[in-house]
Amino acid sequence: MGKCPFSFLHGLTSRNASKEALANHSIDRHDYNHTANASYHTLEGHDELNEQMRMIDLSEEDLSLLRQMKPIVEKKIDYITDQFYNTVLGVSKLEAIILEHSSIERLKKTLREHIIEIFNGDINEQYIAKRLAIAKIHKRVGLEPKWYLSAFQNLQNVFITVIYNEMNEDSERLKVVQTVTKLLNLEQQLVLEAYEKENIREKEEQYLAVKNELKQKIAEFSGELVDLSIDTNAAVEQLVASSNEVNNTFRRTAASALESQGMATEGHGHLGSLTDQISLIYESTHAMERSINELSSSSKQIQKIVAAVQDIADQTKILSLNATIEAARAGVHGKGFSVVAGEVSRLAEDTKNTVVRIGELTHQSGSLTIQVVDEIRKVQELTKSGKVQSIETSQLFSDIVNSMQTSTQEIVAVEEEIKVLIQTIEGIGTTTAQTAASAEYFKSATENL
Template sequence: MRMIDLTKEDLAQLQQVKPILERNIDYIIDHFYDSVLGVRKLEAIIKEHSSIERLKKTLRDHIIEIFDGNVNEEYIAKRLHIANIHKRVGLEPKWYLSAFQNLQNVFITVIHNEASNDQERVAFVQTVTKLLNLEQQLVLEEYEKENIREKELQYQTVKNELKQKIAEFSGELVDLSIDTNAAVEQLVASSNEVNDTFKRTAASAQESQEMAQDGREHLSDLTERINYIYKRSEAMELSVNELSSSSKQIQKIVAAVQEIADQTKILSLNATIEAARAGEHGRGFAIVAQEVSRLAEDTKSTVVLIGELTSKSGLLSQQVVEEIRKVQELTKSGKHKSMETSRLFSEIVEAMQSSTQEIVTVEEEIRTLIQTIEGIGSTTAQSASSAVFFKSATENL
């Protein structure tokens, strides 16, 4: 009031202006609402919350009360109440100021028409504008306070909602972090078990590779031995064939000797006959003929026995040849089998070398995976710690 220089003299002067406004009150009110109803938004607010007739009566009482000149606590409380009503119905400050300016213009027009001289007009207009300015100050200040209060309520509501959401999110994040950390720890443990299994598998594969290599070397040695046996059996077959050929020659010789023995026996028989014919003179010759005959008989028996033995030897040689041929067939088949098995062993060794290398590669990849999982676990633990701190900070908002 001091800044706008609203003095007690001004309030007293309002008593002089009041009769002028009372005489023109209907004109003032009608002119005011004609301009207000020209704005659709203001018309909608009036129809929604009140009526024109009611508001006209309220404005009439309000104007007359203004010019009573009683600016006290009750006067101020009523203006603040009016401001709260305007705020509640959604009347924006710009519409309030516009409407008040319109009202002020009507006041000035009426005063200008009713005042007796220019000095009186100026004094009345200054007093009215000061009072209307005070009205605007009170209403706009209450508008501002109400806006601040609403913003604080809105801020507190948003803050509480945000706090609740953050708290819920933080709790879920903590639980999720704990579950994730536990899952990561389990995954690390499982990965370590898989890694140990791969290590054992790699060791077994290397041992199997070494055993396969040894087996291939033994098989190579066996193949050489089979080849040696095969060659020796061929030499043996040649020797047995030569023995069989010798047996046949012996049989021919035996046959010739047997024939000689038969002829010798015949000659001995003839000699004995001739000795008998000679009588006493042929006795000695007869004895010789007998010995020759006996020797021929013994020779024949021996030759027969040798023939039987050589015949049996020939049969046995033939059987030995057949068995040697069977052995040759078996060794030849064994040689092919041994070569095929050696080839398979070579392929097995190569496959196991490749498998062992792949296992080693997988082991390295698993080791890298374990390190990555452990890194994720560390990050998850940090996230859990951050979530706990975040939740604690939220509770302190």
């Protein structure tokens, strides 16, 4: 397992550090009383880090002072690490991280080595590399910077307390506190900068992964959009063609409807003329019936005259017979009357025969007249029925004309709506084509991400 997340924390001396230790490792004032010409530690190829150390005033004298303090730190290292982990283990979240990734004893050992190494006073490539490794470990195990800074602040408080308890002169205390604070600050700078770089690296990796995934998804989506646009465009073209065909059919239907409407109107006019003719026929049959009735009346009068003439002929014959009888009685004197009576008798017989013939003809004419009247009445009934049917047919034609006129108007309106629909579909087709072009451009753009 890697180093403890808190292996960067350091300790100093205990409250009970012996007078002898302080005497053996007393700090020479000359070593840390700096002047304006104090020399600063520099690392080749680390210009920015050198500027950081100059900015916090970390000099070679400070590093020398750390080396002088090392024996005291080595002697009190167990106390320092125990105090540190007592504080850290008081936070349940930090204790859970430690127990998940290592053990307390192992981390204490690592911390001891790390603190003693700090007081070697050697800030070099190896020193920097270890701090960067510590930051990566902190990041990997999920230690947040706030806990790192909190632990550092706690350690700094321990250092200050120990320094003030173990040193007698304020000037010595101040110098040691400043040196330790500078060192802790440099540690924080290195680790937090590594934290930041690691975060940036992770974010760049996440961004790259998201970018690649997004690029792939966009490419897939663009491909699907292109295919969909092509299919949609083809469907729209087919729909436009079908709509044009329907429109042409509607135009033909509208033309046929208009033609049918004209024919129906013309038929309605002819039917009106037929109705008028039937009405005339109906009136003519009425007039014919009146004439036949008058003829029948005349025939009846002729029959009466024939009967009267027949009576006269009969009486004339009787008179002729009487005259013949009287002529016979007269003898020679009545012979002329006999001839006349014979002629009168013959005339009366001829008259009677003629009248009988006229009667027969008149009777036959009456019968025929009755038949003609019956036929005329039948024609009247048929004409009347035809007139009614003609009126009904005329009304039906009128309704057909009105219906066809309404249908024609509706067809014309539908034709206009279809024209608008075709224009709309063509607009959709244009938009779909533009969408397909945009999708192609979008796909090309994602490929260049």
